[in-house]
Every structure is written in C-alpha cells, then in structure tokens.
Amino acid sequence: MNTGLQTASAVEDAALSAADLTYTYHDATTPALRGVSFAQARGEMVGIMGASGAGKSTLAKCLNRLIPEFEGGQFHGIVRIGRRSLEHLRACEAAAEVGMVFQDFEAQLFSTSVQLEVAFAMEQVGMERAEMVRRLGPALEAVGLAGFEHRDPTSLSGGEKQRLAIASVLALRPSIIVLDEPTTDLDPEGKAEVFALIGRLREQGLSLIVIEHESEELLRADRIIILRGGEVAADGPPARVMTDFELLERCDIRPPSLNRVLHLMGIGGHADSVDKAYDAIVRAYPSLRDTQARGDEVASAAASDKTGASEHPMVEIAGLSFSYPGGARALDNIDLTIGPGDFLAIVGQNGSGKTTLAKQIVGLLRPDEGRVMLEGRDRAILRPAETAREVAYVFQNPDHQISAATVWDEVTFGPRNFGMQEDEIERRCTEVLEAVGLTDVRDSDPFLLSKGERQRVAVASVLALRPRLLILDEPTTGLDHREQRRMMALVRQLNRDGIAIVMITHAPWLVAEYARRVVLMRKGRKLFDGGVAEFFAQHDLLSRSSFRVPEVTQLGRRFGTMALTAEDLVARLKERL
C-alpha cells in the first residue's frame, strides 16, 4: 500500500516532501527504494520502521542528498524542503537543510572537545565566529551538555556522545532532523537520554524523522511509515499501524508488547503507556480492578524462581577483582558460579564490568585478586587456546572474528587449529552450518552477508569446537526482529542441547523471554544474582541501576502479578476472570 498521494496544498505546506523516490545502489540489480512518497507536516515526528534491508537508511540518505551524491547509483525522485527542491544541491550543501544523526556515534565525532565538535558543521558552512559563539550555548543547553564545553568527546558515555552529535546538527538549525537508529548501540540509560531529548525537541516544534527497530520507542510518534522491500507498506498514526499485527508480522516488526496484551485479551486498540493499557483492561474487565491487592503473587513468583547453585559448577569465580592499567577497578570482589545447562543473562550499564567479567572467564584477562576456576582447574594457568573447546566467546561485533574468504573456511578455522581429522571437520561443520541455517551460503564471502548472518557465522565458528559454555556479548544488537528471533531460537536450542549460555545484554525483553538467571552488575560489583522473576521484582534495585523493566512486567505489577511475556500475563489475567 502506498499512501503517499497527498494533495498539492498539503505538499506545499509540508516541512519536507518526498515524491516517487526510487533508488538502485551502483552494485545492485534491484532497487532498494521503489516509488516512496510522503509529506511531513511542520513540527511532526515521523517514525520509520522496517526489517533490515527494507530501505530505511537508504530513504534517510535520499533526504539529505547523500544519495545520490555520495553513494552514486541510479536515483529518481524529488525531495523538497518547504517549496524548495534539493535536486541540485550537493550533500554538503543540503546539510544546512536536513540534519542527519547516524547510528554509529563513534564515526560522527571528529573533534577533540565538545565545543569544537558542535562548531564543526558551523565552521564548514563558513559561519562567522561571533554567530558560532551565539549558537554554541543554546545547542549544548538543548541536549543537556551545558558545562561540557571543554570535555574530550571520547570521555563521554554513549548517550552523551549521541546527544553531542545531535547538538552539532542542531547548531546549524536545519529544517528537519533525521535520526537513523540513534540508540541501537546505546545502553538503556543512553537510550532513555536520547529519547528524552527527542521528546524535548518535539515539544519545541522541530520536525523529526526517527528510524528505529524497536516499536515501543515510536509509540508516541505522530505518524509511522513502515517500509518493506523498499516500498511504503503502511503510513499512518501509531494507533492504526501498531495495532495491525498481521502487517507487523509481515514486515518483521516486533509488535508493541502492550498492544499485544490488549489484542490477546480480545480488547484491541493502542496503548502508548502502561497506565493506558491498564485503564483499557479494567474498562473491558472491571472485575480485574479488584485483583490488584493480590500482590503476593509477585512475591511468590519471585520466591519460586530461586536458582540453586549447581553441585558441579563449570565455572567458579571467587573474590575476583581486576583493574585495567591506570584505570579504576573494573571488577570488585566478584563471586559467581555457572553450572552446566545454565542460561544466564549479565546486565548492567556500559562500563559496569560485564565484558570484563566475560573476558576473565575465557582467559583473555587475569585476575588481580581472587581466582577463576574452570572445571576445577585454575584459569590463570591455562591459555585461552587451551580451553577454547570448553568455553567459547562470541564478540559483540562479528567482524572482529571473521577473516576467511568463505563461510566454510571461517567455520572450519577453529577445528583446523586443533588439528582435527578432515572427516571429523567435515561432519561437525556441516552439522553446525545446518544448525545456524547457513548451509546455503557455505561458499559465500562472509563479509557480504547481512549482519544477522555474520553474527550466525561467528556463532557457528565457535560452535564447531563444541564448547560446553557459550558466552555471547550483545548477540542481538543491530539485528531486526526476525534476525533477533532467529538468533535467540538458535541460542535457546543450543541451551536445550546442554550448552550453558552466558548472554551479555541490554535488552530487558531478551532477559524476560530467554534467560533463567540474571546477574546485575554496577561499577564492577555484582548487585544481584538470581532468577528472572525475582530480578524483575526488585523494583528499587532496578530503578537505581537504570534498568528498564519490560512494559508487560510493569503492567503485570499493576495487577499484582509477575509476568515476563504478553502471553504469560494474559494467561494469568484470564485465570482470574
């Protein structure tokens, strides 16, 4: 469905209008965008969603002339800001009209201080110094970085870096700001900071286009455009688009969990907050209102959720402390055991020590104090390669692992290093490729695969060693809903096959739906270690740690029950009817 047929007056009044945008990358045969048209009213916030490869980033680049100016390829269509066509502008000229904030915040900061970073774009357009000084303060004020003028951008947190990138765009005072997945690489605190800023910018009347994977984040947008296969599949208010489950499923978008609860309860409709979902449910089922007092369900669910320590743990960590050279203490007196078959999620803010802890387990780092025992042996006397067949580690960025010319060579790399027989390698690696669903691309260049596929190549390449413990660092970052589900289905199956899983993640829903045990880290210390239901029942602790409780769990609490998924909550509520 292409609903981009606006009236002439609507287009003329629009802050931005795109007409019939069609684009084919220079090395592709099929278009990445096909006839996309839409108009954005002044002050409107438009959310753009879609699976990987749907054309979201391509569309964003068309809006500020990076396509075709930077990317080349075949482009057709017109973008207008107000009545002015951008057709004859270079990308650097369009920068003053359409500001762009990218996902990779590291790649869009070029300066050695916050104020120089904000000034960078103003310098490029040749702005007078006095004017730059006038704009600098308000831009930093708007993003909450006033007082940071002389800080080195590399010393900022992820959320602060992304806000700085937004400030440098704001300083040019563009008509539109396009944010291309601005929070994908951020922890929950950073995400909250950026979305709070987006909310403030919206209140100030700025026209915003926000591209996101996560449906929850766009529930308060004025409009949502869903792309599929380079075409507009839907364009309308969230209340309509985000309640069309068939459409969302077809477009590989995870439905907002609150809407899903309403749908499963047979109520339907749209809720952009826990309060609204609660009101809708008690309006439809007034008898549920009286069940709030049954708060004991939360406590009993949490109590029944205790995970006992394994009698024969694979990993035993005792009194582990570690500091990086010249740095603060990264791990502080950690005790932890991981048993065979565990499914453990390690959560916490960036810099809380999650990855450092994982690196201690695999032997990439050595403790300053305490010890890490692996199968009863002291980790300190073992080299990483010696235990690679027992403990495997999948890095957050799969490109850090991939180095071979084909998928097959990549997967056989580990077994060959251990001098396995060819027939054994053939058998194992064939099995592994089948398990991760990459048999069809075994002879492909791994660098040409999608990120989700590269992530699975990275997993396959360590699975070929048949480890008993698999550590995954942010396994779903940057993947769309379908790829996330596929990756996590694989991980769950591996766990069912007896492999212990340690998953480092920022995503509350992953913890809720997949993990059985949670470790919460903060400033190098372990604050919590227990079952998932018990974890989500720790209201104060989670608030202090800026860990966002999934909406479904929050809604469950309003009814005095503990639920981790929409299905779980609906089942509990229906029992009471």
Place this chain on the structure above:
Amino acid sequence: MAIYLYLDNRSFVHRLHPTVKVAALFVMFWSVYWVDNPIALVPIGLLMLWLARITGSWRNFYRYRWYFAILVATTTLMWMFFYRQGAPLIDTRFIHISRASLTYGFGRGIKLAELLGASVLFLSTTRVEEFTVGLSKLGVSYRVGFAISLAFRLVPLFMDSAFTIVDAQKLRGYDFESGGFAERMRKYVKVVIPVFMGALRRANNMAMALEARGFGLRNNPTTLIEYPVTARDIAAAAALFALAAGYFMIYYTGYGAISPR
C-alpha cells in the same frame, strides 16, 4: 586508558600558533635527520625531555617508555649484523661487534627514539584541529590537512580493533606465538583482513557523516578558535630556525658523523 595523546594543559608550547607547532615538528625531524653521532643527538634529546617536562607530556613519554627502549636496543643489535667496520671486539660469521658498530647502531637507535619523541611531544601538545589549521597555513589544502590529522586520530582506534581481533582468533585456538619470524608475520594476515575491512566500513561511515556536516562546502572553513600570531610565536620560530641551522652546521662541518671528516 586514554587512546589519544593530547593533554589539555596550558604550557607555552600548547599556546603556540598551530603553524609554529607543525614547523617545530618538521624542524625536529630535520635536525635529527642530519646527524648520526649519538653525542650530537644529545642536545636535541635533552631539549625534548625539557619540553616534555614543562608541557606535562612526561606521562606520555613514560607510557611509551618500552617502545623507546625497544627501538634503541633492537636497532643497536641489528647493526651488529650489518655494520662491519672498525676494529672488532667480537667477530663471528654473522656478528661483528666493534666500537664503531656499537656507536653507529646506538646512534641510529637514538635517532629513531628522538623521531618518536618529537611525535609524542607534538601530539601531546597539539589538537587535531590545530594540526589541520597549521598544515592549511603552510599551504596544504584543507581537505588533505584534515585527512592527515584525522588519520592520527584513527590509528589508536585501529590498534584497539586489532587487539580485539587477536583475542578473537586466540579463542579459536589460533597460535600467534609459535614458528619463526616469517611464520608469525604470515599468521597476522588473519588480523589484517578484519582490521582492513573494519577500517573500510568506518572510513565510509565517517565520510558520510562528514558530508552530512557540510564538510567540503568551502576550501577555507572558518574556525571557532582564533589563532593570533604573538611575540611568543615569533620568538619560538626564531629559536626553531636557529635549531635547524645549528644542526645543519653540525652535519655540514662533519661533527654529526660517527667519525668526524
């Protein structure tokens, strides 16, 4: 650990005009280039150490202490194989140790260490933005100057990425430590490929982000920070000219050679 060397201090070197700082780097390279004699290299070495102290850059020198030591030691050692002049103290088929070979090798090592020292001093006291401005004032186009200065910022990021990749390969049983020198070098191809691919992706993302910030719109962008030329800059330029001329004279008169002409 900080991945960049710049230290935000307020020493007189920090406050010099960017053009003078770039010229100072060039003069130090020039001066070190002309002489081989370790004794002749002592004054400029002492000058660097003094500057390191007053600019607060000493901590960066300390951070790289092992690199300095390795440069001097390996270069001295290497020239025992190739420099075969002077009365031998030890002479075998491969190794020729003489007072001359030791002096020559040590001189070469000090030279390399001083080139590294000049770079550390420069990067400790000069922001990349100043580097761009300095190059631009010396006639290098803004785009080229920006690319050069940006490269200085990216090197530590690529190093960081390379270390992560080495870890990833080790965890799949890849042994970087066995075999001879050539064999070990060959094994590092497994690191170079992902670093290179990562660098390409990052460079592409950065180039896009630059365009989206208006980079390339003008050949001479304005600057937020003013860089006035002061008496301090003129005095520093004169001192640098004297240093360059002095070292050229040391070379010209033959005192910079291992054996005076």
